[in-house]
Amino acid sequence: MPTVLTIRNIRVAIYTNDHPPPHVHALKGNQAEARFKLNCPEGPVELWDHEGFRLSELNEISAAITDHLGDICRKWREIHG
Numbered sequence: 001m002p003t004v005l006t007i008r009n010i011r012v013a014i015y016t017n018d019h020p021p022p023h024v025h026a027l028k029g030n031q032a033e034a035r036f037k038l039n040c041p042e043g044p045v046e047l048w049d050h051e052g053f054r055l056s057e058l059n060e061i062s063a064a065i066t067d068h069l070g071d072i073c074r075k076w077r078e079i080h081g
Contacts, residue, residue, distance in 0.1 A: 022076040026061045040073035
């Protein structure tokens with residue numbers, strides 16, 4: 001699973017064996033996971049589901065994904081066609 005973004009100790013990744021719609025997984029060790037729909041190519045990024053993250057962390061992750069959305073969408077297409 002390629003890491004497409006790192007936010008402090010949170011890794012944002014695309015699973016290579018995943019399914020549409022385009023989305024990413026935010027992972028904080030074994031403590032927390034969230035999925036964000038990308039709505040490529042222009043967003044908006046949407047929180048799909050989560051477990052273990054604080055609201056402030058989810059907002060930070062969403063903002064960072066939004067800031068890098070074009071690159072992340074390109075990576076999704078490279079991996080999943």
